[in-house]
Amino acid sequence: MLPLVDPHNPTGGVLGREELRALARLALRHDLLVVADEVHAGLVHDPYRHIPFASLADEVADRTVTLTSATKAFNVPGVRCAVAHVGAAAVREAPTRPTHPHGEPNTFGVAVTLAARRHGEDWPARRRQVLARNAALVRDGLPAGMGYRMPQAAFLAWLDCRAPGLEPDPYTFFQGEARVLLNDGRAFGPGGAGFVRLDFATSRDILEDIPRRIRESLT
Ligand SMILES: Cc1ncc(COP(=O)(O)O)c(C=O)c1O
Structure with a gap:
């Protein structure tokens, strides 16, 4: 498994297309699942741009689980409701389950996430x-x-x-x-x-x- 955090915590760095492509080549060469934590993606400062890892190519998306969360861009920390975007059926059906060291998904978190995404666009x-x-x-x-x-x-x-x-x-x-x-x-x-x-x-x-x-x- 290749863990990727972009934008990065704690440095605040954002990876460019060439850096991401190099990581994609690595994942393909070694047949790795990529878990791309992109929870800070909504807060990229000008002139930088966030490039979703799974957007690089279909064969990359097929081996990527992308994690997003409303908590950073919408400033609702602690609601425990990250979302895993799993493209490929083979990955979705893998017999792995997340652990919850810092809390469980909950109804409040789901309501906050939906409200943020539906009504908080600016x-x-x-x-x-x-x-x-x-x-x-x-x-x-x-x-x-x-x-x-x-x-x-x-x-x-x-x-x-x-x-x-x-x-x-x-x-x-x-x-x-x-x-x-x-x-x-x-x-x-x-x-x-x-x-x-x-x-x-x-x-x-x-x-x-x-x-x-x-x-x-x-x-
Ligand atoms: C890179 C990164 N991933 C995940 C999290 C946790 O996100 P959430 O607010 O959805 O628990 C944080 C929070 O600090 C983070 O910085």
Whole structure:
């Protein structure tokens, strides 16, 4: 099985057609099922574009399960109602069942998902506007030397704290010294040492306060 997360959490990166094609060739060569988590697809910032993996070719769609969710683009987190789009009968009938480590699908989640998709069509575009403004607030407020690449999608800033010398644990440093609770980069794998993740889907006041606290903790 080839897991694919595009747009990516935690980096906010969006894959281009050539990168996706390379992954498709890999999946075909090794006869792999692809599980494409595309739940952030509704929040891709200009000028980037989301390309659904299953749209590359019929033979790719036949081996792909695409996961979507209303929770990100419509800002309804926690309703536990992702949708799996399974094209090929052979995949649909495979004897695998999802596990539910974080909750079960439920009636409320289904109602929220349907309401979002049926009645919320202008919401994602407005949300993208606010998030683009927020991404710029984070960029402008953080101290020089703290690595920050503008996310191509969504609301997550993946902050490289290796330059300020905070490795391997900037998370504990910022919690103690700045009183800011971020996500520890190590929770996303060994490559995350020296990184923290900041969710910037919040108000302007908070987004001015967080970088200020981070700046002050480093001086
Ligand atoms: C890449 C990715 N996939 C899946 C999820 C979970 O989605 P849901 O809100 O539908 O539980 C998240 C939530 O953070 C995510 O970032």
